[in-house]
Amino acid sequence: MLTRFAPSPTGDLHLGHAYSAALAHAAARAAGGCFHIRIDDIDGSRSREEFVAASLADLDWLGLAWDGDPVRQSAHLGDYAAALERLRARGFVYPCFCTRADIAQSLAAPHGPSGILYPGTCHHLSDAERARRVASEPHCWRLDMARAVALAGELVWEEEGQGTRAADPLAHGDVVLARKDAPASYHLASTVDDAAMGVTHVIRGADLIASTDVHRLLQALLDLPTPLYRHHALVCGPDGKRLAKRDAAAGLAALRDAGVDGRALAADLRAGRLPAGYSLQNP
Numbered sequence: 131m132l133t134r135f136a137p138s139p140t141g142d143l144h145l146g147h148a149y150s151a152a153l154a155h156a157a158a159r160a161a162g163g164c165f166h167i168r169i170d171d172i173d174g175s176r177s178r179e180e181f182v183a184a185s186l187a188d189l190d191w192l193g194l195a196w197d198g199d200p201v202r203q204s205a206h207l208g209d210y211a212a213a214l215e216r217l218r219a220r221g222f223v224y225p226c227f228c229t230r231a232d233i234a235q236s237l238a239a240p241h242g243p244s245g246i247l248y249p250g251t252c253h254h255l256s257d258a259e260r261a262r263r264v265a266s267e268p269h270c271w272r273l274d275m276a277r278a279v280a281l282a283g284e285l286v287w288e289e290e291g292q293g294t295r296a297a298d299p300l301a302h303g304d305v306v307l308a309r310k311d312a313p314a315s316y317h318l319a320s321t322v323d324d325a326a327m328g329v330t331h332v333i334r335g336a337d338l339i340a341s342t343d344v345h346r347l348l349q350a351l352l353d354l355p356t357p358l359y360r361h362h363a364l365v366c367g368p369d370g371k372r373l374a375k376r377d378a379a380a381g382l383a384a385l386r387d388a389g390v391d392g393r394a395l396a397a398d399l400r401a402g403r404l405p406a407g408y409s410l411q412n413p
Contacts, residue, residue, distance in 0.1 A: 131163030132330045135189070135196075136320070138170040139181035141375030143188045143382045145399075145408060146335070146365035152399040153362055154333040155194040166327060167200040170320075172207070172313060188382040191392035201327060203319055210314035213322050213352055214271060214307060222278050222351060223307060225260050225269040226252040243340035247303030248272060270309035273344075275300055282350040287342055290331070290360040299347040302340070317344045325354040336361040336412050337372070363410040372413070380408070 133154040137143060158165040167189070171177040186200065217223045228251050236249045253274070255263075263269065278299070285297040307318045314322070324332060339361045349356050364372045365380075373380050386392060395405075402410065 131158055131161040132166065132328050133158040133163065133333055134166045134168050134324070134327060134329050135194075136168040136170050136323075137185045138173065139178055139185060140173060140176040141181060143185050144365075144373045144375065144377055144380040145382070145385075145404065146373040146380070148188070148192055148382055148396065149365050149399045149404075149410075150333065150335060150362065151189060151194055152192065152396045153360075154331075156400045157331060157333060157360075163330075164197040165194070166198060166329075167196045168323060168327065169200050169202050170316075172203045172319060175311060184383060188386070191382070191386050192396040193393035194396060201323070203314075203323065206323065206326070207313050209322050209326060210308070210319055213318060214314070217273070217307070217351060218271070220351075222274055223271045224253060224255075224274055225264050226272045226304075226306070227263055227267050227269050228252060242301050242303055243343075248305075250304065253304065268310055270306045272304040273307055275302065275304050278347055278351055282347055285346045285350055287346050287356055288358050290358055297343045297346040299343045302344055305344055317341065317348060321345045321348040321352070321354065324357060325349070325352075330357050331360065332357045333360045333362065335364050337364060363412050365404065366409050366411045368407040370409075370411075372411075
């Protein structure tokens with residue numbers, strides 16, 4: 131078994147991150163397997179090196195020793211570019227010139243699992259117009275979802291303890307796979323990385339269940355293995371809302387500075403015991 135924990139260095143880790151990391155670490159160690167760290171640092175506008183160091187310090191404080199050196203997504207941009215090129219060569223992606231504001235204001239934009247879906251404005255542009263505009267306009271690359279699903283057919287994944295689940299990538303519309311300021315989307319980068327790292331069990335929050343629809347499709351299109359998935363409940367604060375990086379009170383650094391025993395906290399989290407005022411909830 132090989133599991134991973136993949137923090138984004140855009141802020142401090144909190145109890146929710148600790149819970150996810152503790153579960154992934156415990157699963158690997160119980161099976162005599164490996165626990166790896168991946169730093170998802172390709173958000174150039176928000177990633178900060180100080181948060182990388184802080185995240186590793188937090189994991190060390192929790193006693194969650196990892197195997198090997200942490201993997202950096204920023205060191206694997208070529209892998210994402212190669213995957214995107216494979217999809218482009220097979221006609222599965224197309225350039226899109228719409229801004230977020232354009233999409234938000236479109237009366238034709240439907241809603242999906244993650245909010246407003248792309249209404250397909252650039253889907254039917256001619257090859258000549260695409261080539262002309264790509265050379266001079268900012269653009270992203272979108273997955274032609276209908277075409278991809280038609281080729282891949284019906285897809286499923288295994289949810290640990292719950293059996294087989296049917297993937298529904300069509301519900302997500304033509305998702306973005308890359309843009310100028312982010313050379314690979316979460317969907318593309320995470321899918322490619324999990325395969326490259328040899329991850330056998332993906333343990334992550336239940337808020338990412340829907341994303342697995344898209345990841346399963348990309349695995350099929352890129353001939354990548356499908357790991358076993360486990361989507362766990364989310365840690366919520368006293369207000370009942372899912373923790374976010376802005377929740378300073380739940381930050382691991384604040385807990386460490388307050389004298390909390392990190393290893394004892396990790397043991398409690400593995401057992402599903404949270405500090406007073408916090409709870410586990412499924413979205």
